[in-house]
Amino acid sequence: MEEKNNFVVAADLIMGVLLILFGGSVVRASLKMKVYKTFLDAPGFFPLLLGIIFIILGTIIAVSAIRRNGYTQMKRIFTRISFTELFKSIRFRRVTALVALMVLYIFILIGRVHFALATAIYLFLTLFYLKSTTIIKIIIISIITSLAISGVFTMFFHIPLP
Amino acid sequence: MLEMFLQESTLFWTSFSSTLTLLNLTVIMVAVVLGIIIGAIPGLTATMALALLINLTYGVEFDVAISFLLGIYVGAIMGGCYSAIMINIPGTPAAAATALDGFILAKQGKGGLAIGTGVISSFMGMLVGIVMLVFLTPFLYKIALKFGQWEFFLLAVFGVMICGNLSTGTYPIKGWIVGFLGFFTAMIGLDQIYAFPRFTFGYLQLKGGISLIPALIGVFGISEILIVLQEQIPYKILGKIGRIVPSWKAIRSLIPTAIRSGLIGVGIGAVPGAGEDIGAWVAYDIGKRRSKQGAKYGTGCLEGVAAAETANNAVIGGAMIPLLTLAIPGSPPSAMFLAAIWLHGVRPGPMLPIEHPGFLYLIASTIFLASVFMLIYGLLLAKPMATILKIKREVLMPIILPLTVIGAFAGGMRSFDIKVAFAFGIFGYILRQLDYPMAPLVLGIILGPLADISFRQALMQSRGSLIPLLGRPIGLILLAAILLIIYSGIRRTLEYSREQHRPNTLKPE
Numbered sequence: 001m002e003e004k005n006n007f008v009v010a011a012d013l014i015m016g017v018l019l020i021l022f023g024g025s026v027v028r029a030s031l032k033m034k035v036y037k038t039f040l041d042a043p044g045f046f047p048l049l050l051g052i053i054f055i056i057l058g059t060i061i062a063v064s065a066i067r068r069n070g071y072t073q074m075k076r077i078f079t080r081i082s083f084t085e086l087f088k089s090i091r092f093r094r095v096t097a098l099v100a101l102m103v104l105y106i107f108i109l110i111g112r113v114h115f116a117l118a119t120a121i122y123l124f125l126t127l128f129y130l131k132s133t134t135i136i137k138i139i140i141i142s143i144i145t146s147l148a149i150s151g152v153f154t155m156f157f158h159i160p161l162p
Numbered sequence: 163m164l165e166m167f168l169q170e171s172t173l174f175w176t177s178f179s180s181t182l183t184l185l186n187l188t189v190i191m192v193a194v195v196l197g198i199i200i201g202a203i204p205g206l207t208a209t210m211a212l213a214l215l216i217n218l219t220y221g222v223e224f225d226v227a228i229s230f231l232l233g234i235y236v237g238a239i240m241g242g243c244y245s246a247i248m249i250n251i252p253g254t255p256a257a258a259a260t261a262l263d264g265f266i267l268a269k270q271g272k273g274g275l276a277i278g279t280g281v282i283s284s285f286m287g288m289l290v291g292i293v294m295l296v297f298l299t300p301f302l303y304k305i306a307l308k309f310g311q312w313e314f315f316l317l318a319v320f321g322v323m324i325c326g327n328l329s330t331g332t333y334p335i336k337g338w339i340v341g342f343l344g345f346f347t348a349m350i351g352l353d354q355i356y357a358f359p360r361f362t363f364g365y366l367q368l369k370g371g372i373s374l375i376p377a378l379i380g381v382f383g384i385s386e387i388l389i390v391l392q393e394q395i396p397y398k399i400l401g402k403i404g405r406i407v408p409s410w411k412a413i414r415s416l417i418p419t420a421i422r423s424g425l426i427g428v429g430i431g432a433v434p435g436a437g438e439d440i441g442a443w444v445a446y447d448i449g450k451r452r453s454k455q456g457a458k459y460g461t462g463c464l465e466g467v468a469a470a471e472t473a474n475n476a477v478i479g480g481a482m483i484p485l486l487t488l489a490i491p492g493s494p495p496s497a498m499f500l501a502a503i504w505l506h507g508v509r510p511g512p513m514l515p516i517e518h519p520g521f522l523y524l525i526a527s528t529i530f531l532a533s534v535f536m537l538i539y540g541l542l543l544a545k546p547m548a549t550i551l552k553i554k555r556e557v558l559m560p561i562i563l564p565l566t567v568i569g570a571f572a573g574g575m576r577s578f579d580i581k582v583a584f585a586f587g588i589f590g591y592i593l594r595q596l597d598y599p600m601a602p603l604v605l606g607i608i609l610g611p612l613a614d615i616s617f618r619q620a621l622m623q624s625r626g627s628l629i630p631l632l633g634r635p636i637g638l639i640l641l642a643a644i645l646l647i648i649y650s651g652i653r654r655t656l657e658y659s660r661e662q663h664r665p666n667t668l669k670p671e
Contacts (some may be wrong), residue, residue, distance in 0.1 A: 011596045014187050026346070029308065029361065036356050040621040043353035044613045045359055050346050057339050060652070064335070064659040091392050098391055099588065102384070102563065110567065111577060119564045126563075130391065132556040141557065148562050157218050162571040162580060 006073045013070035016062025023054030032110035101126050119146035170300075177523035180225065181531060183192035185408040189226050190233045190528065194535040195543070197237020201244075202547055205390035205555050206253040206562070207384045208238035208438075212498035214565050216375055216505065217572035223508045229528050235495050235563025236288065236453045236532040239438055239475055240540055243280035243467070247273055248403075256438030256474040259446040263459065263466035263501060269353050274404040274544060279464045280471040282413060283420055283538035287472035288533035290424025291431070291479020296526050302487040305636070306512035311490075311620035312631050318613035321490050322606050323391050323647045325435030329599035332658045334651035337602045340593065344606015345613060347372050354615055369580040374501050376570040376579040377586045377607055381600050382494070383566040387559050394556070406466070406544045416468045419449060427473035431480020437493040438474040445473030475533075482525060486510050490609065497604050505573075 026047055033044030062070075076082065086092055101122060109118035123142040132138065153159045181187075200211045211234050219227035242257030247264035260280060267276040309317070322345065326337025350361045351371025362368040423445035430441035447471035450459040459466040481492025489510040491497035503510065514521055570583035590600055624630045631637050 008597055015339075015596065020388075033360065033516065034356075034358055038622075038626065041355065041618045042624045043356055043358040043554075046617060047346070047349050048362060050342055050349070053342050054339075057335060057342070060655065061335055064342065064655060067659045082504070085547075095392050095591075098388060102584060102587075106567065106580055110580065115564075122563070123560055126560040127557065128554040130560070132550055132554060132560075143563055146564070149568070153568055158221055159218065159572045160575065162567060162577055 007077060009065055009070045010073040010077045012061050012068075013065035013074055016058045016060075016065055019054050019058030019061065021058075023056075023058055025050045026054060039126030097129055110138045110162050111117065116146045116150040119149060125156070165351060166363040173520045174296075174523045176525075178527040179522040180520075181229070181524065186229050186326040187239070188533065189229045190531050191535045191539075192232025193230045194237040195539050197239075197546075198244075198536070198539060198543055199237075199425045199550060200234065200243035201238035201241025201257075202253045202550060203553070203555075203558065204245050204249075204253050205559055206238075206388065207254045207382065207646070208235055208256070208495040209378075209478055209498060210386055210562070211238055212495050212502070213375065213378045213382050214562075214569040216498060216502045216553065217569055219502060219566075220505055224508075225524070227502065227506060229532075231499055232525070232528045233535070235499065236475070236478060236529060236536050237539075237575045240281060240284040240471070240493070240536050241477060242474075243284070243471055244277060244544070245551055247276045247280065247467075248522065248548065248551060254438070256442055256477075257470070258439055259442040259470035259474075260430040260473070262446070262470075263461070263463050265599065266460075266462035267467070268462070270386060271404055272462070274406040275408055275464065276467050277544045278408050278541060279412075279416070279467050281537060281544075282408070283416065283423075283468040283471040284475040284540065285533055285537040286420040287424045287427055287475035288478065288529065288536070290472070291428050291482075292526050292530055292533070293479075294425075294428040294476075295479040295482050295529075296522070298482055299486055299522050300515070302483060303512055303515055306487045308636060309512065310634065310637075311616045311623065312634055312637040313640065315613055315616035315620055316637055316644065317488065317490065318609040318616065320640050320644050320647070321434030321609055322602055323644060323651075324433055325600070325605050326589050326602045327647055327651055328436045328440050329601045330597075332654060333597070333645075335655050336596075336598045338651065340598050340600070341602035341606040342610075344603040345610040347377065347603075347607050348610025349614065354611060362648065367576065370574075372582055372607070373574055373579055374607055376583040377572050378498060378501070378604060379566050379570045380583035380586025380588075380604060380630045381590035383562060383569070384583060385590030385594060385600075387566075388591045390559050403545050403548065406541055416465060419465050419468050422452070423449060423469045423472035424476040425662055427476025428480035428483075430473070431477035431492045432483045433490060434484060434490045435601045436477075437499070438477040438495070439599055441477040441480075442474040443472040446470045462467055476527070479529065482529075486514060486522060486525070489612075491605070494601050494604055497608055500608065501604065504546065565610065 030044035030048035030051055033042060035042040039045060105118060105122035109121060120142045123145055124138060127133070127138040127141065150161060154161060197211065201208060202207045212231060214355055215231065215234065219230060234595035238254060239256050242252050242254035243260045243264065245251050245253040246257035247268050250261050250265040252258045252261055264276045264280065267273060322341035323338055326341045327334045330337040350368055352358065352369055353360055359369055426445040426448060427441040430436045430444055446459070446466060446469050449465065449577065450456045453465060455463055455465045481496035484490040484492050485496050486498055489500065491500045508518060508521065564585060567580050570579045571577065573579065594600065
């Protein structure tokens with residue numbers, strides 16, 4: 001729990017800095033937007049205020065993180081040992097793999113092959129990686145689920161598939 | 163007065179009788195059962211279910227769509243108590259407080275009683291919520307009619323900030339950051355007054371802005387898949403369920419708790435974006451302090467289960483109040499419901515009773531019927547639910563992703579929306595790992611356009627002056643509330659920082 005708190009403190013410091021930078025870029029972009037009649041009703045006025053709010057909130061969270069030893073925690077976390085431990089952790093590897101499978105499904109398979117086939121491939125690979133059940137059951141679940149989803153949404157709800 | 167009463171009564175009976183068709187009753191029943199199952203399975207939430215199913219209702223009749231979505235909502239909020247009691251993992255965040263006493267009761271062999279108490283308490287909470295919805299909403303319509311541009315702007319800011327305050331406990335700044343990021347997300351695309359492209363970076367797809375439903379599907383669907391699957395947490399169901407329906411004497415003893423918790427739930431529900439989980443925790447906490455049985459809370463007390471479950475379902479009625487009167491959702495699932503009725507061309511707000519006179523009573527009637535089915539099937543499904551809970555999350559959660567893809571695609575038929583959902587899913591996952599709440603993000607995206615337009619129009623009308631605001635009492639009250647929230651939030655943030663910065667010392671008990 002303490003390790004998680006230390007990580008969150010370091011992340012708060014980084015988030016604060018990113019928010020300040022983000023707010024600054026929003027302010028800059030807002031000031032460049034066209035003014036039609038007056039600046040108060042211009043498209044850039046409300047985003048300008050948001051940018052300023054981000055800078056203020058970013059400063060508060062960064063200062064709060066520094067008071068909670070955020071800088072020390074950040075130096076401790078951003079070491080080679082710490083990164084090695086992170087990359088070896090089960091949670092990190094599981095999430096990375098799941099995201100990679102989602103990227104494969106959404107950005108590569110969908111649109112190139114039929115939705116049912118894309119879904120079956122995605123489900124097979126994901127269930128296999130997660131060791132959800134036996135290989136035979138994984139194959140059956142992948143095929144039946146992808147056909148069922150495709151069939152129900154096209155024939156019952158009349159929704160075209162991506 | 164009598165004429166108004168007769169008019170409202172006629173509207174009520176007309177709306178109620180329109181919900182009593184065989185098709186409508188069947189849809190509500192199926193939706194409630196589906197909602198109960200969805201709510202019971204850890205990892206599937208009411209918000210996710212509604213986000214995925216909104217676009218599917220586009221091609222169906224409006225009444226059927228409303229019945230379906232409300233049925234899912236009512237069922238799912240109650241359904242969370244099954245897994246909270248049986249396996250100590252709340253099926254939905256709303257059932258987190260239920261687990262404190264519910265699981266202990268299950269270990270004592272009284273799991274069935276706990277479930278029965280939860281179901282009956284949920285029904286009582288729904289009744290309190292419906293009564294308050296029907297009687298309070300007409301008064302709030304009258305107040306909402308006095309809202310001008312300043313009031314709408316301040317209300318939008320107030321909504322995001324109070325939601326941020328309530329969703330983060332000790333560190334409200336994080337809630338505000340996420341809320342204002344939601345505002346910013348709503349700025350992307352063509353400006354509503356001059357059609358000037360903002361933050362589109364030359365991309366044609368971004369000129370249409372970030373669609374609400376794909377963003378919600380990403381935040382509540384895809385990020386939830388990653389949260390649930392990031393670790394393998396095995397669980398098993400303890401012991402037998404046993405008797406389910408409590409004795410009449412036990413039910414009677416819970417009525418004072420039900421009324422108190424129901425009113426708390428309605429009150430919390432009426433606060434923008436607060437949600438069922440906050441309602442349940444507040445009611446549980448107050449019950450623990452105020453009830454004669456308070457000392458027993460946390461040791462396997464049926465009253466603890468009743469307090470939490472009554473409140474979380476009463477929130478549904480409460481959340482409908484700001485939704486119908488001001489188009490501001492009172493909870494994340496009701497935000498989905500708002501998106502759904504927008505999709506069907508109904509614009510909630512002060513003009514709703516004029517444009518759709520019986521809509522309030524239609525909602526109340528549908529919720530009432532859904533509650534009745536929830537009571538019946540909630541008790542009937544208690545024993546079969548043990549089988550459903552055996553489905554491994556590692557099998558179920560990957561199946562959700564194709565549903566999120568279709569849900570994101572169905573609204574605009576753009577593959578870009580699928581990518582938006584994915585991006586928000588990853589963004590939502592990262593923020594949740596860093597203890598940022600998601601409810602303010604949802605509220606910010608919904609209220610962003612309102613805040614932008616209202617603020618600029620208010621300034622245009624007053625030629626840049628803030629002085630007209632001083633003559634508007636509702637606006638001043640909202641402004642005072644915002645300043646109070648800022649003061650309280652910053653104070654809590656500084657206290658939190660000081661507390662964390664203090665060196666570790668042994669504190670006396």
